Amino acid sequence: MTRSASTPTGIRPSRRPVTRSHDAPTVSPDDLLKLDQQVCFALAVAARNVIGLYRPVLEPLGLTHPQYLVMLALWERSPLTVREIGRLISLEPATLSPLLKRLEAAGLVTRDRHPDDERALAITLTERGRRLREQALEVPPQIVERLGLRIEDLEALHGSLTRVIAATTPAD
Amino acid sequence: MTRSASTPTGIRPSRRPVTRSHDAPTVSPDDLLKLDQQVCFALAVAARNVIGLYRPVLEPLGLTHPQYLVMLALWERSPLTVREIGRLISLEPATLSPLLKRLEAAGLVTRDRHPDDERALAITLTERGRRLREQALEVPPQIVERLGLRIEDLEALHGSLTRVIAATTPAD
DNA sequence: CACTAACAGTTAGTGCACTAACTATCTGGA
DNA sequence: TCCAGATAGTTAGTGCACTAACTGTTAGTG
Structure with missing residues (x-):
């Protein structure tokens, strides 16, 4: 009980940051810290929640x-x-390796040695994997409905996320 | 090779959705699907990338x-x-249980039975856990620097994510 | 008072997701 | 030609993250 709770709901819940960085040259560093805590927290929770929706x-x-996500890439x-x-969906080969074996076991893809380069694997859709696309077309509208967000909100979110990905992907 | 590749970069890379839902009453359902695919993909990749930054x-x-995240909650x-x-950071008790044991093993928290309710655990910061907060204060500015986004972008992102969390958390 | 519901947390099992260490293949020179 | 270094993928080990099934505690109800 050393630090008394600042709010009942927990991690910086409703502290809407005031956007005034253009008239005030220096944002309070304290606010900056809090904002970021919210962003990292919000990103993790939003991603978990949305994946849970799927x-x-x-x-x-x-x-x-x-x-x-892998199937989306292969349908393209x-x-x-x-x-x-891995490059397309930002995953390590070590993560994909067992995942692809499971997709192969499910009869959705084949894993054959690439003819030009014996090191590489050619991951190819099977007929069954190709047909699954028809069912997958039903997925996005269901998600949009369950999300219950307006298109504008979705587009704004997408814009922000694209900026984050652009800022984080190439640097690494 | 049934479907020829629409783009070399993969999953709907640069197809900027046109925001015109207010003048056109019906958005093309095809565009809607593509937008959503991007959002689910972008959310997962952005979250992974940012967590990787941490x-x-x-x-x-x-x-x-x-x-x-757990320590942030406990510092509050x-x-x-x-x-x-679990409610604060949207995690199942089954996920937290081993995680908290690791924090206990690291000497950051104690796990004692709650005096009022023998079913519940009282997770309490140790002195060491409390002191770790000083080091943690260095974390957010480092992340903001590594992210390299403007404050406005961060705030826009946070706003969008907050809407997503609001839309997903209570419904479930 | 007994007995059932609900609740708090744990365990087992599956599947990501990462790093580090490994095998196998390919490539570019000396 | 041979071989050092790069590259493609796998394996081992750790730590989330979920569901389902479980133990133990509490509380409500006949």
Whole structure:
């Protein structure tokens, strides 16, 4: 009980930051810290919640969310190497390796050695994997409905996230 | 090779959605699907990338990102039950249980039975856990610097994420 | 008072997600 | 030609994150 609770709801809940960085040259460093704490927290929670929203929708397709992302990539272009998929969806080969084996076990992809480069794998959609796309078309509208956000909000979110990805992906 | 690749970069890369839902009453359902695919993808990648940004910064503190979120909650209010922490950062008790044992093993918290309710645990900061807060104050500015985003962008992101959390958290 | 509901937390099992260490293949010179 | 270094993927080990099934405690109800 050393530090008394500042709010009942917990982590900096309703402290709306005032946007005035253009008239005030220096933002209070204290506010900056708090804002960022909220952003890291909000990003993690929002991602978990939204992925949780996908779970029941993807379940009839027999896919998890990362598996769904891999399938989206393959529906765009079918023979891809592990490395290429990893670059597209920002995942390490070590993460994809077992995931792709599960997709193979489910009969959605094949994992064959690339003819030009025996090191690489050619991940190819099977007929079954290609057909699954039809069912997957039903997924996005269900998610949008469950999310219950307006298109403008979705677009604003997407814009912000794109900036974050642009700022974080190339540097690493 | 049934579907030829629409773009070399993969998942709907630069298809900026046109915001005209107020003059056109019906948005093309096809565009809607694509936008959403981008949002789910962008959210997952952005969260992974940003958490990855925290990794090296939190490493000297001996914390992982979810552990950091738990500590943030405890720095706000110290004796909390497992359930309360879970509500604050949207995690299942089953996820927190081993995590809290690791924090206890690290000497940052204690896990004692709650005096009023023998079912509940009172998770309390130790002196060491309380002192770690001083080091943690260095974390947010480092992240903001590594992110390299303007404050306005951060605030816009935070606003969008808050709407997502509001839309997803209570409904479930 | 007993007995059932609800509740708090834990355990087991599956599946990401990362780093580090490894095998196998390919490539560019000396 | 041979071989050092880069590259593609796998494996091992740690730590989330979820659901389902479990133990133990509390509280409400007949």
